[in-house]
Each structure stands twice: as C-alpha cells, then as structure tokens.
Amino acid sequence: MEPTAKDTSRIIPVAAGIELHPVTQGDAGEMYPLIEANRQRLREWLPWLDTNYSMHEMRQYLLEREWENHNGSSFTACIRASGQLCGAISLHTIDPRHRNSSIGYWLAAGFQGLGIMTQACRVVVTEAFDTYKLHRVEIRCATGNARSIAIPRRLGFSDEGLLREAEWLYDHWVDLHVFAMLEHEWHPLETLPKEPHTAGLVDPDQRA
Numbered sequence: 586m587e588p589t590a591k592d593t594s595r596i597i598p599v600a601a602g603i604e605l606h607p608v609t610q611g612d613a614g615e616m617y618p619l620i621e622a623n624r625q626r627l628r629e630w631l632p633w634l635d636t637n638y639s640m641h642e643m644r645q646y647l648l649e650r651e652w653e654n655h656n657g658s659s660f661t662a663c664i665r666a667s668g669q670l671c672g673a674i675s676l677h678t679i680d681p682r683h684r685n686s687s688i689g690y691w692l693a694a695g696f697q698g699l700g701i702m703t704q705a706c707r708v709v710v711t712e713a714f715d716t717y718k719l720h721r722v723e724i725r726c727a728t729g730n731a732r733s734i735a736i737p738r739r740l741g742f743s744d745e746g747l748l749r750e751a752e753w754l755y756d757h758w759v760d761l762h763v764f765a766m767l768e769h770e771w772h773p774l775e776t777l778p779k780e781p782h783t784a785g786l787v788d789p790d791q792r793a
C-alpha cells in the first residue's frame with residue numbers, strides 16, 4: 586500500500602469545543618512556548634525534550650510532520666480547546682506493508698483530567714482504520730506512566746505485554762507496555778464516554 590496525498594487543512598472535530606488541527610510549520614510560534622512552559626513535566630515521560638530543543642528545531646520538526654501529513658506517511662495534529670492549543674497527538678510513521686502504526690500524545694498541564702486525550706485518541710484510532718486503512722494501532726506507555734496507560738485501557742486496547750528497557754529517558758531505561766487495537770476489534774461508539782464526563786470539557790479559560 587503506497588501512502589496517498591491527504592487533505593492537510595481538514596479540521597477533525599473531537600467533542601464540544603475540542604478539535605484536531607493537522608500541524609503546520611506556522612504552529613511553532615504557539616507550540617514552542619507551550620512546550621517550554623511544560624518542559625519539566627513532559628520530560629518525565631517524553632524522550633525528545635533535551636535542553637537543546639530550540640525554536641529552530643521545532644520549526645524543522647513541524648515542517649517534516651506537515652509534509653508527512655500531506656503524503657500520508659504519518660499524521661500529527663495540534664489539539665485545540667476553544668481554539669487554544671493544549672497539546673498534540675500523532676499517528677507515528679505508518680508501515681504501509683503491514684498496515685500498522687503507533688500513537689503518541691501530550692497535553693499541557695491545565696488541560697489534564699478532562700478526557701481531552703482519551704477523546705482525541707478515540708478519533709485518531711478511527712482515522713487510522715477508516716482513512717489510513719490500517720490493520721493495527723499500538724500505544725506504548727512506560728510502566729509508571731499511569732495517566733498514559735489509562736488511555737488505551739479506557740479505549741479497550743489489549744495489553745499485549747512488556748518490552749523491557751525499550752526506551753532511553755535521558756539517564757535511565759524504562760520498560761514499555763504495548764497496547765494494541767486491531768481494525769476488526771474497534772467499536773468506537775462503545776467507548777464513547779458517558780454524558781457527565783463530556784460535561785467536564787470546560788472552557789480552558791476557566792481553568793487554573
């Protein structure tokens with residue numbers, strides 16, 4: 586299966602006020618300061634936040650993701666809540682022969698605990714199967730990253746086991762849980778959250 590050109594301007598609705606906007610190089614000006622403000626927290630689990638992560642590197646990174654969004658070899662989007670950038674989600678490099686990929690994500694601190702990422706993931710998994718025609722989607726989470734592990738669990742992914750010392754986090758190895766969903770197992774409507782949860786997706790301006 587060869588990747589095909591995608592509509593990179595397509596905004597994908599997630600829930601009331603929450604949208605996925607495919608990244609462009611122009612997002613660097615907003616994304617860089619948000620990552621800077623969250624650097625210490627994100628460094629605990631993300632391996633790409635070394636001290637040399639500059640605005641220039643961020644622009645280059647976004648330019649590459651923008652191109653890959655266009656040619657369909659991966660998908661990276663800004664998550665916006667009431668228009669405000671609050672995090673990002675990616676369907677990493679797609680293996681076209683085996684029709685698989687994995688999802689990565691992060692949220693700024695003030696937007697945690699609302700279900701934004703679980704809902705964003707649900708939409709990206711559906712994209713993976715419907716738009717990219719994948720067969721298998723993985724989410725790999727370090728042991729100890731309880732918030733991240735809770736996401737594939739909430740969405741009904743299977744816990745397939747542990748990859749020992751599979752990721753280097755600056756000064757130590759971490760084991761990774763492998764969670765996976767297959768195309769014929771995916772029933773997104775069954776994983777829709779109950780109403781009271783959706784009501785938790787409040788205006789971010791009202792959050793500390």
Ligand SMILES: CC(C)(COP(=O)(O)OP(=O)(O)OC[C@H]1O[C@@H](n2cnc3c(N)ncnc32)[C@H](O)[C@@H]1OP(=O)(O)O)[C@@H](O)C(=O)NCCC(=O)NCCS
Pocket residue numbers: 626627630631689690691692693696697698699700701702703704725726727730732733735736778779781782783784785786
């Ligand atoms: C991983 C990460 C994105 C998870 O964020 P999160 O806010 O816990 O996840 P969600 O947005 O799905 O929110 C889930 C919470 O909202 C609640 N919630 C409210 N409304 C909800 C809804 N509609 N749907 C689902 N959950 C909802 C859930 O009960 C849960 O509550 P809890 O925190 O009390 O358990 C965030 O912690 C992060 O950015 N961490 C650093 C980077 C990282 O670790 N990335 C992953 C590397 S593998």
